[in-house]
Amino acid sequence: MKRKLSxxxxxxxxxxxxxxxxxxxxSGGQYKAFTAYIDGSxxxxxxxxxxxxxxxxxxxxxxxxxxxxxxxSVSVLGKQYSAAYAxxxxxxxxxxxxxxxxxxxxxLEVDSAGNIMQYxxxxxxxxxxxxxxxxxxxxxxxxxxxxxxxxxQLFGEEVAARYxxxxxxxxxxxxxxxxxxxxxxxxxxxxxxRISLALSEKGELLSYHAYHVGAFDGKDVPADFxxxxxxxxxxxxxxxxxxxxxxxxxxxxxxxxxxxIACTMSFRIAEDGAAGEWVSVVIxxx
Numbered sequence: 001m002k003r004k005l006s007x008x009x010x011x012x013x014x015x016x017x018x019x020x021x022x023x024x025x026x027s028g029g030q031y032k033a034f035t036a037y038i039d040g041s042x043x044x045x046x047x048x049x050x051x052x053x054x055x056x057x058x059x060x061x062x063x064x065x066x067x068x069x070x071x072x073s074v075s076v077l078g079k080q081y082s083a084a085y086a087x088x089x090x091x092x093x094x095x096x097x098x099x100x101x102x103x104x105x106x107x108l109e110v111d112s113a114g115n116i117m118q119y120x121x122x123x124x125x126x127x128x129x130x131x132x133x134x135x136x137x138x139x140x141x142x143x144x145x146x147x148x149x150x151x152x153q154l155f156g157e158e159v160a161a162r163y164x165x166x167x168x169x170x171x172x173x174x175x176x177x178x179x180x181x182x183x184x185x186x187x188x189x190x191x192x193x194r195i196s197l198a199l200s201e202k203g204e205l206l207s208y209h210a211y212h213v214g215a216f217d218g219k220d221v222p223a224d225f226x227x228x229x230x231x232x233x234x235x236x237x238x239x240x241x242x243x244x245x246x247x248x249x250x251x252x253x254x255x256x257x258x259x260x261i262a263c264t265m266s267f268r269i270a271e272d273g274a275a276g277e278w279v280s281v282v283i284x285x286x
Contacts (some may be wrong), residue, residue, distance in 0.1 A: 031256060031284040034225075036237040039280035054237035056282055059094040061087075067098040067112075074108065076119055077153055077205065083108050091117065091211070092192070093264075093282060094257045112257070117210055124198065124206035127173065137201040138175075140167040146203040147177040151195065159213065163195060174206060175199045189263060191216045191253045215255045221263070221285065233283060234267055243270040248278065260286040 031037065037056040070085045083100035089109075091097040097117055100108045105122035138146060144167055151160040163179040179195045193212040200206055231245040248266040256262055262285055266278040 036234045037282045064096045120207040127200045132201045189251045189253045
C-alpha cells in the first residue's frame with residue numbers, strides 16, 4: 001500500500017513539474033499585459049534574480065503546433081505555387097513560421113494565418129552564375145523603381161505608399177532593398193515593421209521577407225506608459241530589493257503570436273554606485 005501511495009505521489013509531482021515547465025514557455029497567448037518578461041537571469045554579482053514566472057523563455061520549433069495544412073497553394077506576382085510542408089521555425093518572440101517547398105525548389109514560409117512571411121524563388125540559387133552584360137544590368141535608380149513596382153504588386157498601393165528605401169548597392173549580383181514605413185516611429189519607439197526584397201541585376205524578383213506589415217496600424221503606446229511605470233513593472237518581475245533601474249534609449253514595438261503588440265528594450269541595475277550589464281526585457285501592451 002505504501003509503495004502504491006509513493007508511486008502515485010511521485011507521478012503527481014512529475015505531472016505538476018511538466019505543467020509548470022510548459023507554463024513558463026511564454027508564447028503570445030500566455031503573456032500578461034503590462035508585465036515584464038526578462039531575458040534569462042540577471043548577471044552574477046548583481047544580487048538580483050528574475051521571478052521564475054517572469055523569465056522570457058525561447059520557444060523552440062518543436063514546441064510549436066503542427067500546421068493546419070500539409071500542402072498550400074499561393075500566388076506570387078500572378079504565378080501560382082503548390083508547395084509541400086517542409087518544417088517549422090520560430091520568428092521573433094514565439095511567432096510560428098511554417099516552411100513549404102515546391103517541386104521546383106521555390107521556398108515559402110507562412111505564419112499561422114497563412115500570410116507569406118518569406119518567399120525565395122528557385123532562380124535565386126543560381127542567378128549569380130548567369131552572365132549579365134553591362135547593358136542588361138539596371139542602374140540603382142531603375143532597380144529601385146522596379147523594386148517599388150513589385151512592392152505595389154505584392155502588397156497594394158496603400159501599403160507601398162507608406163514605405164521607402166534608399167538607393168541600393170548594385171555592385172553585387174543580388175541587389176537588396178530594405179523598405180521601412182515612413183511612419184515607423186511612435187513616440188520613443190520604432191516599429192519592427194519591414195519588407196525586404198532581393199532582385200537580380202536585371203530586375204528579377206529573387207526573394208522577399210515581410211514582417212509585421214500593418215500590425216501597428218491604429219495602435220499607439222499608452223500615454224501613461226512612462227519610464228517610471230516601466231521601471232515599476234520591471235521591478236515587480238525581480239525578487240528582493242534592487243538598485244536604481246536604468247532604461248535604454250533604443251526601444252522597439254514588436255508583435256507576439258496572435259497579433260498582440262509589445263515593447264522590447266534593455267535595462268540595467270546600478271549596484272553600489274556601479275552600473276550593471278544590460279539585459280533585454282519584453283513588456284506586452286495588450
